[in-house]
Amino acid sequence: MHINTSTSKLKDTLKTLDDVRVNILQPTVQDLINNGTFDINNFTLTNASFVTSNNWEITCDSGHILDQSICKPCPIGYFLNETSDKCDQCPAGQYKDIESESTCSICPSGFTTLGSGSKSRLDCVSKYLSVCIYICVV
Known part of the structure; x- marks a missing residue:
């Protein structure tokens, strides 16, 4: 599906929506997450929800070998x-x-x-x- 964005009113609306997303929604949601107060239907995201560990290991099934993060059989x-x-x-x-x-x-x-x-x-x-x-x- 192709949306014709040639009209200036539609272009202005899309630009406004993008500005709201980038300048208002993203920082606000990030602040809520950082403060531990972002809650959607009793599902709370905290800052620690996005912490990852560097201590992960991929294990392959028997007879398979790890080749660039993909398990392959011999x-x-x-x-x-x-x-x-x-x-x-x-x-x-x-x-x-x-x-x-x-x-x-x-x-x-x-x-x-x-x-x-x-x-x-x-x-x-x-x-x-x-x-x-x-x-x-x-």
């Missing part, structure tokens, strides 16, 4: 190392294919991955095949 193939508080690659024999999961999943019995940071269960190969691939190829 990406697929990574888990949150609780000791270092950093995302580390899933170790060999484990994978993480869902970002929101907090831990890596272990490959089925008799299977492992060819390295760390695996992102899918499909990365799990037979332990015997992985030994052959490593020895036969290298």
Whole structure:
């Protein structure tokens, strides 16, 4: 919605309203708050109502890391190392294919991955095949 403010009477009215807000209402309300007498339907604001603490801390859910005041899950193939508080690659024999999961999943019995940071269960190969691939190829 657009209001046409081209008429001088409307411009004068808007300027007056702005002057009332800036020069009368704001200082008056601030004085009432500072004096502890600002009360709206038994809801009293005091000067201390606006005091904030510098001692605040953001805590993230399990498996999430704080990144510039935002909690983010570790990406697929990574888990949150609780000791270092950093995302580390899933170790060999484990994978993480869902970002929101907090831990890596272990490959089925008799299977492992060819390295760390695996992102899918499909990365799990037979332990015997992985030994052959490593020895036969290298």
